[in-house]
Amino acid sequence: MARKPTVYDVAREADVSIATVSRVLRTPERVRPQTRQTVLNAISLLGYLPSGSARSLAARKTNSIGLFLPNIDQLDQIGEFELTSDDAADMVIDPPQGQEDNTDSLYFDEVLRGCELESWRQGLSLMVSIGLRGKGDDIPQLINSMSEKVDGLIVLARSVPDTVLAFLRKRLPVVMIANAPANQENEFDLVRVSNRKGMYVLVRHLVEEHGVTSMAYVAGTDDSPDNGKRYEGFCEGLRSEGLEPSAAPIYRGQFSQSSAYQITGSLVRQGTLPRALVCANDQMALGALRALSEAGVDVPGQVIVTGFDGIKETAVSRPRLTTVRQPMVDLGRAAVSTLVKRLEDPDSPPISTELPVRVELRESCEGAMD
Amino acid sequence: MARKPTVYDVAREADVSIATVSRVLRTPERVRPQTRQTVLNAISLLGYLPSGSARSLAARKTNSIGLFLPNIDQLDQIGEFELTSDDAADMVIDPPQGQEDNTDSLYFDEVLRGCELESWRQGLSLMVSIGLRGKGDDIPQLINSMSEKVDGLIVLARSVPDTVLAFLRKRLPVVMIANAPANQENEFDLVRVSNRKGMYVLVRHLVEEHGVTSMAYVAGTDDSPDNGKRYEGFCEGLRSEGLEPSAAPIYRGQFSQSSAYQITGSLVRQGTLPRALVCANDQMALGALRALSEAGVDVPGQVIVTGFDGIKETAVSRPRLTTVRQPMVDLGRAAVSTLVKRLEDPDSPPISTELPVRVELRESCEGAMD
């Protein structure tokens, strides 16, 4: 493979000017069919492929967009990767499961799918990157890696530190998925789900269909807007049923299985289990389920448990978990769609979209009133 | 936000030449500290961000690589996406699970993670795209979308038609994950796992530790090289234990849960269940498990079941499934690593890497001999 052919090579081969070659590619109808064919032949003969860089430079846009996902694991621990061909097979007995946090990645992967899909439909290329860790030192690296190569950015909540976010935002359009930094909600293009409404509907269902009057809220970290919105919905749901939210205990978890596992364990030992444990996410609901199962507490007979997010495990746990499913793929698609709008019209006011969620009823609350 | 600032703006602001600005960015040590600082100030004052296109054009490389994943769903069915803000929540009872094929995506997502990770480590940007469907019509679209913007490509097996693959290969470096088109195995840079060895070790384990002498192979589609290699390993395993491979029945599935579910159901009804069902992938093993469970057949007591791939469900099924785990993240990392080598040295001979797999023993074959 010699040097890559350019328009000049094609032009020479077809005996036309480079302008004509360009036209054949961009506006074929403005070229006489015969000339066009000659050029096309030359192109395929030489195996010519236009240079994206040159094209982007001239057109002043890249037709690419970037997506930042949160970093799952500690990237710090990632070392060299050694390429060694090794036709072998180890054997292990009952391998431990991965860190529980990994299941989060499912969420992101679906969002990614959505972005991929919609970018493809819109004729855009999608550039993907894991987010940055805390230190701002990585900014130069970030710049080199991505933002200089795209027309706009999609950022999943908390995948990029606020300072970096501010930096990027000054330079190119940014769409946030899930939520913006505190107090800047109406300055960003935003795509999110109706956390509040989902929890609201769920709580009302518990009261109306299952006669639950005593429920506790197992919260996530308080700095999470998701958690905040969900708690709001929880309170509103209670209130709309004539129940007093302040009478419902809050137990503070960390969005993790283990946190809810411990909390639930304590409640069992103290004998202070409510009729229903409403968890701020699925991971915690699963943790609660595990603790209850180990304690021999019947779900949903004695205690109802609900989650939030709709991760895959909810459909295979025992009992299967009632949850509020987020439309993750649509989140991605909506984000791309929003970004495209923003690129077309840079000065329009912020676009905010709230996608509906879906309450999915399963055994963990089913038939509990009977 | 006015027009984006360029080197010229920065140069003017700092009262230096554009060459100096460039040097500050690329080779800071060759600039007097004082000048450097002036330039840096101007840069941050203006919010200057170098243009990736221009840089790539001048440097004759993009520092980006592309990844093609197979398209999961039928993209044809994907329509417009309408942006509508809708603070709502539906409710459904016991929603059906997604199409079973979706679990495949887990596999790809992990590969993607690996690519992402290693690209990041190597300072490269990663461009992601779902593959193309059969028709070659999409080639122009493909060209515009991706190959013109990257230095090299990573392609997951069967995510791109062979014809398109041939086209791309002529124009830029391509690394295949899993396997190359038939009869071209030694022309490609390849990264794969030791399917053969994994199955071999598994089969020997079944014979030696569990005394299994009667086993059946539940195959995937025969056009799959994976399936072929695994079957080879199966046969070799038997042979090495003094058993005759041709005496072991093959049941032809489609890599899908339902196919194995039906096959297993038939075996139950016919009363022709072997001591062990060795499945070519996890999906089929799960299907078999389901059929056996419904028929009241004890696993592993009466029948041992094994899978291949190591998808997440294997760790939560009942009983949990013995399987051969593919190091999916490492596949991705190895692919990027290979591509980097190829880019550094375009003319070296094809690089082929085979990563070791890991046999994971769980209840579906545990204690079966006791």
Next chain:
DNA sequence: TTGTAGGCGTTATCAC
């Protein structure tokens, strides 16, 4: 150490 100038491969605006 710093500046000048040519080139990277396209697109787009003019004339012809």
Next chain:
DNA sequence: GTGATAACGCCTACAA
């Protein structure tokens, strides 16, 4: 319908 030619924003000898 086609062909010069000037951007596009950056890099990099080569000079100064």
